[in-house]
Amino acid sequence: MSDVSLKIDGKDVTVPAGTTLLAAARKTGATIPTLCQNDKLEPYGGCRICMVELEANGMKRMVASCTHPAEPNVAVTTKSDKISRIRKTVLELLLAHAPDSLPLQKLAKEYGARRDAFEKDPMFCIHCGLCVRYCNEVKKLDAVGFVDRGIRKEISFIPEIAAKECNDCKECFPLCPTSYLQAAFVYVENLAFPR
Amino acid sequence: MARLNSREDLDKLTEGLASRNDPHMPRVSVCAGSGCLACGSKEVIAAFESEIDKQGLSTQVEVKSTGCHGFCEKGPIVVIDPEETCYLQVTPKDVPEIATQTLKDKQIIERLLYVDPQTGEKSTNENDIPFYKHQKRLVFGPNRTINPRSIDDYIAIGGYGALKKALFDMTPDTVIEEIKTSKLRGRGGAGFPTGMKWEFARKAQGDQKYVVVNCDEGDPGAYMDRSLMEGNPHSVLEGLLIGAYAIGASIGAVYIRQEYPLALQNLEVAMAQAQEYGFLGDNILGSGFSFTVEVHRGAGAFVCGEETALLASLEGLAGEPRPRPPFPAQKGWWGRPTNINNVETWSNIPLIIRDGAAAFASIGTEGSKGTKIFSLVGKIANTGLVEVPMGITLRDVIYKIGGGIPDGKKFKAMQTGGPSGGCIPEHLLDLQVGFDELGKAGSMMGSGGLIVMNEDTCMVDLARYYIDFLTEESCGKCVPCREGLRQMHRILTRITEGKGKEGDLELLEQLGETAMEASLCALGKTAPNPFLSTLRYFRDEYEAHIHDKKCPSLACKGLITHWIDPTKCQACMLCLKRCPTGGVDGGKKKIHVIVPDNCTQCGTCFEVCPPKYNAVIRLTGVPVPPPIPEDQRMLVKETA
Numbered sequence: 001m002s003d004v005s006l007k008i009d010g011k012d013v014t015v016p017a018g019t020t021l022l023a024a025a026r027k028t029g030a031t032i033p034t035l036c037q038n039d040k041l042e043p044y045g046g047c048r049i050c051m052v053e054l055e056a057n058g059m060k061r062m063v064a065s066c067t068h069p070a071e072p073n074v075a076v077t078t079k080s081d082k083i084s085r086i087r088k089t090v091l092e093l094l095l096a097h098a099p100d101s102l103p104l105q106k107l108a109k110e111y112g113a114r115r116d117a118f119e120k121d122p123m124f125c126i127h128c129g130l131c132v133r134y135c136n137e138v139k140k141l142d143a144v145g146f147v148d149r150g151i152r153k154e155i156s157f158i159p160e161i162a163a164k165e166c167n168d169c170k171e172c173f174p175l176c177p178t179s180y181l182q183a184a185f186v187y188v189e190n191l192a193f194p195r
Numbered sequence: 196m197a198r199l200n201s202r203e204d205l206d207k208l209t210e211g212l213a214s215r216n217d218p219h220m221p222r223v224s225v226c227a228g229s230g231c232l233a234c235g236s237k238e239v240i241a242a243f244e245s246e247i248d249k250q251g252l253s254t255q256v257e258v259k260s261t262g263c264h265g266f267c268e269k270g271p272i273v274v275i276d277p278e279e280t281c282y283l284q285v286t287p288k289d290v291p292e293i294a295t296q297t298l299k300d301k302q303i304i305e306r307l308l309y310v311d312p313q314t315g316e317k318s319t320n321e322n323d324i325p326f327y328k329h330q331k332r333l334v335f336g337p338n339r340t341i342n343p344r345s346i347d348d349y350i351a352i353g354g355y356g357a358l359k360k361a362l363f364d365m366t367p368d369t370v371i372e373e374i375k376t377s378k379l380r381g382r383g384g385a386g387f388p389t390g391m392k393w394e395f396a397r398k399a400q401g402d403q404k405y406v407v408v409n410c411d412e413g414d415p416g417a418y419m420d421r422s423l424m425e426g427n428p429h430s431v432l433e434g435l436l437i438g439a440y441a442i443g444a445s446i447g448a449v450y451i452r453q454e455y456p457l458a459l460q461n462l463e464v465a466m467a468q469a470q471e472y473g474f475l476g477d478n479i480l481g482s483g484f485s486f487t488v489e490v491h492r493g494a495g496a497f498v499c500g501e502e503t504a505l506l507a508s509l510e511g512l513a514g515e516p517r518p519r520p521p522f523p524a525q526k527g528w529w530g531r532p533t534n535i536n537n538v539e540t541w542s543n544i545p546l547i548i549r550d551g552a553a554a555f556a557s558i559g560t561e562g563s564k565g566t567k568i569f570s571l572v573g574k575i576a577n578t579g580l581v582e583v584p585m586g587i588t589l590r591d592v593i594y595k596i597g598g599g600i601p602d603g604k605k606f607k608a609m610q611t612g613g614p615s616g617g618c619i620p621e622h623l624l625d626l627q628v629g630f631d632e633l634g635k636a637g638s639m640m641g642s643g644g645l646i647v648m649n650e651d652t653c654m655v656d657l658a659r660y661y662i663d664f665l666t667e668e669s670c671g672k673c674v675p676c677r678e679g680l681r682q683m684h685r686i687l688t689r690i691t692e693g694k695g696k697e698g699d700l701e702l703l704e705q706l707g708e709t710a711m712e713a714s715l716c717a718l719g720k721t722a723p724n725p726f727l728s729t730l731r732y733f734r735d736e737y738e739a740h741i742h743d744k745k746c747p748s749l750a751c752k753g754l755i756t757h758w759i760d761p762t763k764c765q766a767c768m769l770c771l772k773r774c775p776t777g778g779v780d781g782g783k784k785k786i787h788v789i790v791p792d793n794c795t796q797c798g799t800c801f802e803v804c805p806p807k808y809n810a811v812i813r814l815t816g817v818p819v820p821p822p823i824p825e826d827q828r829m830l831v832k833e834t835a
Contacts, residue, residue: 046674
């Protein structure tokens with residue numbers, strides 16, 4: 001694999017081809033917030049909080065740094081008014097679901113995101129998919145998955161698998177930024193395999 | 196059917212089939228596209244077959260069921276060749292008369308002809324009908340003359356000749372060069388240069404490459420891909436074969452919507468026939484090139500028209516887009532280089548190879564070449580599918596081809612590019628049709644839906660409707676689209692209900708920017724367009740809804756009140772009897788009044804009040820006048 005050289009916030013950096021912009025930026029010391037990213041998992045690109053500005057061939061566009069690969073001769077900006085505005089909106093949208101989530105609150109403080117910018121929703125899952133992907137990619141069990149689509153999409157434990165596997169594992173629990181996962185587990189446990 | 200093993204075999208077959216077509220032989224072409232079938236064209240075809248048999252004409256007249264002709268407003272459509280006499284809205288009852296008078300005695304049946312609603316002029320020949328006259332039907336034209344279930348019909352008009360030319364007279368590189376020179380851009384929505392796309396896939400590393408037909412047309416009101424697939428499936432297959440040869444793909448897939456059963460049937464018949472002739476399979480026409488196609492049915496998700504979601508669906512996964520890069524040209528179906536084009540794009544390929552890139556590029560504007568098929572729907576006199584040269588003005592499409600706005604109403608705006616397109620107001624009607632032109636006006640070409648709106652359409656409600664559609668169709672993977680659209684839909688709904696407040700527009704703009712800049716796929720990136728373009732051109736309507744609690748188009752139920760003008764009401768009892776909720780009080784000779792507690796603002800009273808009285812009035816943004824005193828409610832006949 002060859003190396004790729006690019007500029008991040010004005011600093012030159014060289015990384016192996018295939019490195020994500022997020023990893024390259026962290027190498028330069030830049031901080032980019034993430035919610036759905038985890039080094040053990042394949043890049044997902046769902047939460048969009050890690051958006052950065054990419055300038056290539058004189059054209060600027062926003063890309064998700066967790067999924068976009070480092071490319072030669074591009075310039076990346078990780079902080080700007082526009083970037084902050086987008087991160088703030090993403091946070092406000094998620095706070096409508098999980099206003100008490102600690103990771104969200106911490107970021108909300110940094111970006112000035114309001115708790116009540118939008119009408120609240122009762123479902124406090126933020127669909128980062130960390131649990132689903134961890135179970136699929138690392139544990140290869142698929143005990144928890146997404147069901148339905150779009151605004152009705154939710155996570156759900158598969159009772160047949162969860163009954164056998166989950167009580168001895170629960171490795172996904174600390175990944176959840178809102179504790180919705182734990183709630184979903186208690187729910188299925190009580191319905192399908194009460195202790 | 197014998198397998199064709201060389202170019203000479205195809206030449207011989209084409210010649211034989213073409214010579215069998217007697218240009219003087221009377222032929223009845225009945226449209227059997229989805230629109231006409233719904234109007235009863237199947238029965239018309241059956242009536243023709245039995246009538247011609249009965250009158251002993253079966254050796255002299257050919258009856259052909261063809262693909263969609265396009266003028267769906269007036270179906271079922273019957274065209275009688277060689278005179279090209281066009282009869283509209285034909286029923287089985289008309290058939291004996293057509294057989295005796297037109298087929299036998301060459302008489303025209305006046306009442307079945309097209310009548311211009313403005314001039315009252317009748318058109319006998321189909322090409323004299325204004326709807327057809329201003330079109331340029333290069334891709335869609337053969338739909339009218341061939342039976343989609345007969346490969347011989349397609350070959351007789353030179354079908355698969357472009358494939359032969361590509362396989363024997365061109366190299367893959369010269370094919371790609373030709374497509375690049377033609378400046379063909381993808382007809383599916385994004386308008387990416389097709390030749391470049393093919394080149395990426397050709398140059399990509401990989402032992403196995405794929406080509407895919409995207410027939411997951413999902414825009415509400417759009418049905419051009421459906422009609423092409425139903426009416427001329429071989430043109431799509433021929434385009435696909437040429438693309439596969441150019442890219443170096445040996446396997447192809449057609450991704451077709453669950454909701455298009457006829458397109459699927461016709462495609463499967465076409466594939467079986469192509470297989471028998473050897474256009475599909477090993478060593479096609481003895482050229483050494485081999486290619487097979489499989490069909491995959493979508494499960495009805497709008498987002499699966501997005502190519503990475505389509506690929507996920509092809510692999511049996513949930514239809515969710517994934518980030519690009521890597522592009523499908525590098526890592527597509529099963530991780531291998533894949534080229535995906537839309538139905539109409541593939542259908543253009545045989546034309547470009549047959550007639551040359553220069554002929555194709557001679558039509559259109561600087562940035563957009565060739566023709567485009569639009570589905571012209573909404574508040575327009577001539578609903579249907581129209582194929583126009585790029586560069587034609589929207590005004591010509593609406594007035595010359597579409598026949599203008601019916602019922603004496605005024606044009607207000609047109610939505611181009613489907614749900615994620617934008618609205619174009621009247622002062623921009625001289626805009627030319629083209630990818631860049633429509634983009635600059637805040638809309639997009641999209642796949643080719645043109646929805647016309649008249650003065651009765653509320654633009655805020657329209658934006659709400661499209662955002663609702665997109666909210667339902669969001670796959671739910673990324674936050675700006677899933678959550679952003681959910682909130683946009685809520686705010687817009689609130690505004691149309693008269694509950695809009697200060698700051699709503701700013702909030703919507705904030706959500707719009709985030710969705711456009713930060714969404715994962717094109718669905719989310721373009722989703723705010725219906726809101727942003729209506730805000731750009733109709734900001735006053737938004738402000739009227741929010742500040743004055745007024746719907747200027749009198750469409751939003753939450754902002755209008757029905758009221759009966761006591762000076763006009765003649766106590767005819769029509770509205771009283773028809774009101775579904777008991778919302779009208781009155782009696783014989785007793786002036787009617789609306790009962791506010793029962794009224795749901797459904798508008799039935801407004802619709803049924805006779806125009807000579809015009810007593811039911813819709814109020815918005817003004818207080819409702821106090822009710823007429825009870826003792827003045829009896830109508831007294833004026834005495835002379």
